[in-house]
Each structure stands twice: as C-alpha cells, then as structure tokens.
Amino acid sequence: MRTCPTISRIVIGLLATISWPSASFAELLQIIHTNDLHAYFERSDNPDRGGYAQVKAVIDSIRQKAADEGIESLVLDGGDFSDGTIYRYADRGTAPYVVMDAMGYDAVAIGNHDWLIGAEQLDRLLGSVRPNTPLLGANFAFDRDKKNLAQHIRPYISVERAKTKIAVVGLTTDQFIYKWAVDDGTIVSAEDTADAYIDMLRKNHDRVILLSHLGYKADKKLADAEPALDLIIGAHSHTLLEKPTHQSKRAIPIVQTGAHGDFVGDLLVDLQPGKPLKIVRYQLVEVRADGPKDPVIAGLVSQARDRLHHDYGSxxxxxxxxxxxxxxxxxxxxxxxxxxxxxxxxxxxxxxxxxxxxxxxxxxxxxxxxxxxxxxxxxxxxxxxxxxxxxxxxxxxxxxxxxxxxxxxxxxxxxxxxxxxxxxxxxxxxxxxxxxxxxxxxxxxxxxxxxxxxxxxxxxxxxxxxxxxxxxxxxxxxxxxxxxxxxxxxxxxxxxxxxxxxxxxxx
Ligand SMILES: [Zn+2]
Structure with a gap:
C-alpha cells in the first residue's frame, strides 16, 4: 500500500512531462516594453490612444497574466519620457520623472529629450526627485562632481529572472545635432561603448539585452556588429515594428513600439541555456485612451495638471x-x-x-x-x-x-x-x-x-x-x-x- 502514493507521483510526473514537453525545459521570460512616451501624460496625438495611467494598466495586465502562469517579467522603457508636451514644465520639471518612477519599470534608458536641458539641470532634477528606477546610459560620461547623475544614471543593470542572469545595458544617441546640449565629452561614441560593455557583460551573464535610445538604423548596425547581444529594445526613431525584425547576418531580434504610448510591446521569450533567445510570442498591445487607468498614475497626472495651473496662473x-x-x-x-x-x-x-x-x-x-x-x-x-x-x-x-x-x-x-x-x-x-x-x-x-x-x-x-x-x-x-x-x-x-x-x- 505504501508504494501507491510514490507510483501515483511518478505517474503524475510522467503525465506532466508528456503534456508539457516544452514547459519542462523552457525558461520563459515575459518582457514588457515602451519607448518615447514624450510626456504625453493624458493621451497620445491619436486621441483614442495612450495616457500614462492607461499604459501602466496595460503593463500590469500583461505582467499579471504572465505571473498567473508562473512566468516572471522584465519591464523596460527606451527613453525620451520627459519632453514633448506642456507637462515637461510641471512642478519645475520634476513631474515627468516622478510619474515615470511610479510606472514600475525595471530600467529606463535616458534619451536625448531627457538630457537636452543640459547636465546641470538634469543633475538638479534627479537630486530633487531621487528616482528608484535606474536610468541607463553607458555612454553618458558625466563629470563626477554631478553627484546625482552619478547616483541615478548607470551603464547597466544585472537581474536574475527565469533562472537566468541577465544584463540590460543602456545607450543614448551620440548624434552631433543633440550632444552639444550637454558639456563637451559627456556623450561618447555609442558604438565604442557597445564594444566595451557587451563582451565584458557576456562573460558573467547568461544574456545581454541592449536598451537602445539610438534609433532603428543604428540598432540594425549594432545587431550586425555585436554578436554577443541577445536582443535590442529600441527607441528614438519612433519606429512601429509590428513584429521583431532580424538582421540578415545575425538573428538578434529588434523591437520598438512607435511612440507616445500608443502601444505596449508584449514579448515572451524562451531563454533555454545554450540556445539562442527564442521568441515565443510578440504582439503590440494597443493602449486605449478610454481603457482602464492605473489609479496611482492617474492621481499623479492630475496632481501635475494642478501644479501647471498653479505655476502658470489659474x-x-x-x-x-x-x-x-x-x-x-x-x-x-x-x-x-x-x-x-x-x-x-x-x-x-x-x-x-x-x-x-x-x-x-x-x-x-x-x-x-x-x-x-x-x-x-x-x-x-x-x-x-x-x-x-x-x-x-x-x-x-x-x-x-x-x-x-x-x-x-x-x-x-x-x-x-x-x-x-x-x-x-x-x-x-x-x-x-x-x-x-x-x-x-x-x-x-x-x-x-x-x-x-x-x-x-x-x-x-x-x-x-x-x-x-x-x-x-x-x-x-x-x-x-x-x-x-x-x-x-x-x-x-x-x-x-x-x-x-x-x-x-x-x-
Ligand atoms: Zn530621442
């Protein structure tokens, strides 16, 4: 009689293996991504789409669905979140950072529209907001006397998800038409920085993801040049990619969601050790302006609105x-x-x-x-x-x-x-x-x-x-x-x- 439970456990175990052949080996990770939100707090330029509170609700619903299936999530944004509407000025410029910090991202790349105000003002803003969300910019070589930049802007983060050690490295555009806005030498070559970081990170991580504020064209070049990369999450060019693109020479997928919070990227990947990153599912999830709103973000947006009215005069x-x-x-x-x-x-x-x-x-x-x-x-x-x-x-x-x-x-x-x-x-x-x-x-x-x-x-x-x-x-x-x-x-x-x-x- 004693053997019965053991036998039944073996049978159940076998059945599970037979029913879910891939699940027993797969290391699934839910990646959720946005880019170029540009302070479109209430809605996108398409009045039927967007809004930060609605974006957050979509992110959370994807994350919850994955969690229900026992899958962990990694939530990333490709940068340019602070500038593009009147909200840029709310609460002396701090509102876009406060709201972004409450969105629940694991990391956010720093875009040119986030540093066009110059290193001095950005340092001051970060000092007063003190965000918990890491801002990534490996080629942002600010002076060490900018203590707040040093504290909040990092080259990469390391996270453990889906039993996998993952590095997310961030790069920001080094185009000459923008980089004069920060002190000379602050934005260094994105390509050289990618060379230096990606191989180094690959040595002690299972996977390296590039969170890129370089634009689609530059992303395609990097996908060819950096074979140690696993995935590029893009921004800056506002490119709407219906599905991940793969360069001819390399199979590194590139994704980007357009701009202004029209869509959230829902990317389910398999990180089985020893194999290339495999895309199990990709879809752009539409963010409807009349869709559910996250109450915390909605509250912060309305606070920012009040501050604007206060600052400009009722x-x-x-x-x-x-x-x-x-x-x-x-x-x-x-x-x-x-x-x-x-x-x-x-x-x-x-x-x-x-x-x-x-x-x-x-x-x-x-x-x-x-x-x-x-x-x-x-x-x-x-x-x-x-x-x-x-x-x-x-x-x-x-x-x-x-x-x-x-x-x-x-x-x-x-x-x-x-x-x-x-x-x-x-x-x-x-x-x-x-x-x-x-x-x-x-x-x-x-x-x-x-x-x-x-x-x-x-x-x-x-x-x-x-x-x-x-x-x-x-x-x-x-x-x-x-x-x-x-x-x-x-x-x-x-x-x-x-x-x-x-x-x-x-x-
Ligand atoms: Zn940009």
Missing part, C-alpha cells in the same frame, strides 16, 4: 486666444496652414526676408476650433531650459543662398520637410527623387552667392552656435529674446480667426 493655459477653422496640423509631411503661420511669425520677429525651421521640432496636431495657450505650446513643445517656461525663442542667422537650397533639398531626400516662410520653389519628383528649381526669396530669385538673414528657431540658432565656433562664425546666430509661443499668440490676436482656405472655383 486659467492661463486654458485661455482661448484665437479660433481656427483648419486643424492645427504639423508640417511633418509638407506645408500646412499652421506650419506656415509659425514660420511666418518667426520671419516677422526676426525682421528677415525668410524663415526656415525643421518640421521635426513640431509636436502634436491639434483639432480645429478654439485655440488655447496649451494647444499652442503642445503644437510646438520645445525647450532647452526648465527655468524658461515659455519654450524656445526666435533666433536669426546668416545663410548663403546655396545652403538654403541644399538644406531644403537634402531634407526632402531624407523624407523630411523644411518648414518655410518667404521662400518658394518648384518641386518635381522623378523616380522617387526630388528635383527642386525656381527658388525665390521674398519674391525675388534666390542667389546662390548672396548671404541672407533668416529667421530660425532656437533649436537651429543655438544649435549652430554651440556645435562649433566655425559654425558660429559662419552663421552668426543671434537670439531675439522673443519666445515663439508668445509671438504666435500675439500674431493670432492681430490676424483674427484662422480661416479655411477657399477652394478655387467654389466661392
């Missing part, structure tokens, strides 16, 4: 300062009524024959109807300085005609659009390549050898001024001291409602 952000019949569409895909209105304002403030601005600087399209100060800021949500809560100023710079043409043509070749006022040209597309001609400035033909004064935003003005003294000497950038936000408000009051253009033949 009702100031909500005040209706104009009316528009056309939606405030960003000029990302070509000229728009509102894009031209901004460029025209920059041109007027700079007292220049023309203005030129990068369409990438624009934020979220806003609906037609009443225009509030908040919708003006969120349309162009740019700052280098938490202590200047009116955003970027209008700058002016000197530019030769040939360079104006080159900038517009090169941007078009890269699929981008330069937002302009006072500059016209004819564009023809042949076999997918742009051919530009008949450039005119202020109504007159643009002369290649002539140097013009051009109105630009602070991004271009201060950028060229700080990247190198050669550029400064060439462009002679100059700050007008007038915030773009206030200048557009004044223009709107002067011009009255923005009316929909009347189609020819219909009036």
């Amino acid at each position: 009702g100031w952000l909500d005040e209706v300062i104009g009316f528009t019949e056309v939606p405030m569409s960003t000029p990302a895909g070509g000229a728009t009524v509102w894009g031209t209105l901004y460029a025209e304002t920059i041109r007027e403030v700079a007292r220049a024959p023309a203005a030129l601005d990068m369409s990438e600087f624009y934020g979220t399209s806003q609906p037609a109807g009443p225009v509030t100060r908040e919708s003006l800021y969120n349309y162009y949500p740019r700052t280098f300085d938490i202590d200047k809560p009116l955003g970027w100023n209008v700058w002016k710079a000197r530019m030769p005609g040939w360079l104006i043409k080159l900038v517009i043509e090169q941007a078009a070749k890269m699929g981008s659009h330069v937002n302009t006022a006072g500059i016209t040209y004819k564009a023809k597309w042949k076999k997918g390549k742009p051919k530009f001609s008949k450039f005119r400035i202020n109504g007159k033909p643009l002369r290649s050898v002539k140097t013009y004064t051009i109105g630009v935003s602070e991004g271009l003005g201060r950028g060229t001024s700080e990247i190198s003294f050669l550029l400064r000497a060439f462009f002679k950038p100059h700050d007008t001291g007038v915030p773009i936000w206030r200048a557009v408000e004044e223009k709107l009051r002067r011009t009255g409602p923005i009316l929909a253009p009347v189609a020819p033949g219909l009036h």
Whole structure:
C-alpha cells in the first residue's frame, strides 16, 4: 500500500512531462516594453490612444497574466519620457520623472529629450526627485562632481529572472545635432561603448539585452556588429515594428513600439541555456485612451495638471486666444496652414526676408476650433531650459543662398520637410527623387552667392552656435529674446480667426 502514493507521483510526473514537453525545459521570460512616451501624460496625438495611467494598466495586465502562469517579467522603457508636451514644465520639471518612477519599470534608458536641458539641470532634477528606477546610459560620461547623475544614471543593470542572469545595458544617441546640449565629452561614441560593455557583460551573464535610445538604423548596425547581444529594445526613431525584425547576418531580434504610448510591446521569450533567445510570442498591445487607468498614475497626472495651473496662473493655459477653422496640423509631411503661420511669425520677429525651421521640432496636431495657450505650446513643445517656461525663442542667422537650397533639398531626400516662410520653389519628383528649381526669396530669385538673414528657431540658432565656433562664425546666430509661443499668440490676436482656405472655383 505504501508504494501507491510514490507510483501515483511518478505517474503524475510522467503525465506532466508528456503534456508539457516544452514547459519542462523552457525558461520563459515575459518582457514588457515602451519607448518615447514624450510626456504625453493624458493621451497620445491619436486621441483614442495612450495616457500614462492607461499604459501602466496595460503593463500590469500583461505582467499579471504572465505571473498567473508562473512566468516572471522584465519591464523596460527606451527613453525620451520627459519632453514633448506642456507637462515637461510641471512642478519645475520634476513631474515627468516622478510619474515615470511610479510606472514600475525595471530600467529606463535616458534619451536625448531627457538630457537636452543640459547636465546641470538634469543633475538638479534627479537630486530633487531621487528616482528608484535606474536610468541607463553607458555612454553618458558625466563629470563626477554631478553627484546625482552619478547616483541615478548607470551603464547597466544585472537581474536574475527565469533562472537566468541577465544584463540590460543602456545607450543614448551620440548624434552631433543633440550632444552639444550637454558639456563637451559627456556623450561618447555609442558604438565604442557597445564594444566595451557587451563582451565584458557576456562573460558573467547568461544574456545581454541592449536598451537602445539610438534609433532603428543604428540598432540594425549594432545587431550586425555585436554578436554577443541577445536582443535590442529600441527607441528614438519612433519606429512601429509590428513584429521583431532580424538582421540578415545575425538573428538578434529588434523591437520598438512607435511612440507616445500608443502601444505596449508584449514579448515572451524562451531563454533555454545554450540556445539562442527564442521568441515565443510578440504582439503590440494597443493602449486605449478610454481603457482602464492605473489609479496611482492617474492621481499623479492630475496632481501635475494642478501644479501647471498653479505655476502658470489659474486659467492661463486654458485661455482661448484665437479660433481656427483648419486643424492645427504639423508640417511633418509638407506645408500646412499652421506650419506656415509659425514660420511666418518667426520671419516677422526676426525682421528677415525668410524663415526656415525643421518640421521635426513640431509636436502634436491639434483639432480645429478654439485655440488655447496649451494647444499652442503642445503644437510646438520645445525647450532647452526648465527655468524658461515659455519654450524656445526666435533666433536669426546668416545663410548663403546655396545652403538654403541644399538644406531644403537634402531634407526632402531624407523624407523630411523644411518648414518655410518667404521662400518658394518648384518641386518635381522623378523616380522617387526630388528635383527642386525656381527658388525665390521674398519674391525675388534666390542667389546662390548672396548671404541672407533668416529667421530660425532656437533649436537651429543655438544649435549652430554651440556645435562649433566655425559654425558660429559662419552663421552668426543671434537670439531675439522673443519666445515663439508668445509671438504666435500675439500674431493670432492681430490676424483674427484662422480661416479655411477657399477652394478655387467654389466661392
Ligand atoms: Zn530621442
């Protein structure tokens, strides 16, 4: 009789092995990831999606489902969480860090929009928030006197999940157009840093995951260059990858969820020892704006809203300062009524024959109807300085005609659009390549050898001024001291409602 329980245990054990052949060997890990949330606290630019409290609820539901099946989770974000809406300024810039810290990430990469305020201000912010969530940036080589950066920004974390020792190493973009914003030498080569860290970490970890704020193009290069990597979780380029991509030479998967909290990445992997990381399931889970909200994050978002009203003055952000019949569409895909209105304002403030601005600087399209100060800021949500809560100023710079043409043509070749006022040209597309001609400035033909004064935003003005003294000497950038936000408000009051253009033949 005594043998019965033993036999039944053996039978049950055998049955379990037969029913779940893979489960008995698999080391499943649930990875949950987001990127480029850009302080879209309440919703994404698609009004049906996003919101930090909704993102958190989706993360928790994926984590709970995995836990119910006995699977551990690793929750990561690829960076650029603090800048992109008016919430950037809430509670003197601390709100995006406080909210992010409450989201429950195991680690968050530090993106360029998180350090564009400069090492000094970032050090101060981290000192006052003291987040528990590790911020990762292995190529962020700050001075040791920045004690808070030293305490909160790490090159990598080591975690033990699914019986596996995992290193998550973080990298931030080293593009020259951004890195001038921190002290010289602070952002070092991402490729060299990857070389140094990945092989070193592989020696005492079973798996190495790269949490990358480098962009999809750079991620693909690293997937080829770093065979010791197991997985790249991407950010920065806002690339929406429906499924993980694999480079031809290497099987390292790359994932990215687009931006602004539209989706959460749900990645179930098998980390069986001695085998390449295997993807068991991948899906982008839609974050619905009307979906469940995490109450703690929802509370923090509403606190941040109260702080904004307190800091700007009650009702100031909500005040209706104009009316528009056309939606405030960003000029990302070509000229728009509102894009031209901004460029025209920059041109007027700079007292220049023309203005030129990068369409990438624009934020979220806003609906037609009443225009509030908040919708003006969120349309162009740019700052280098938490202590200047009116955003970027209008700058002016000197530019030769040939360079104006080159900038517009090169941007078009890269699929981008330069937002302009006072500059016209004819564009023809042949076999997918742009051919530009008949450039005119202020109504007159643009002369290649002539140097013009051009109105630009602070991004271009201060950028060229700080990247190198050669550029400064060439462009002679100059700050007008007038915030773009206030200048557009004044223009709107002067011009009255923005009316929909009347189609020819219909009036
Ligand atoms: Zn970025």
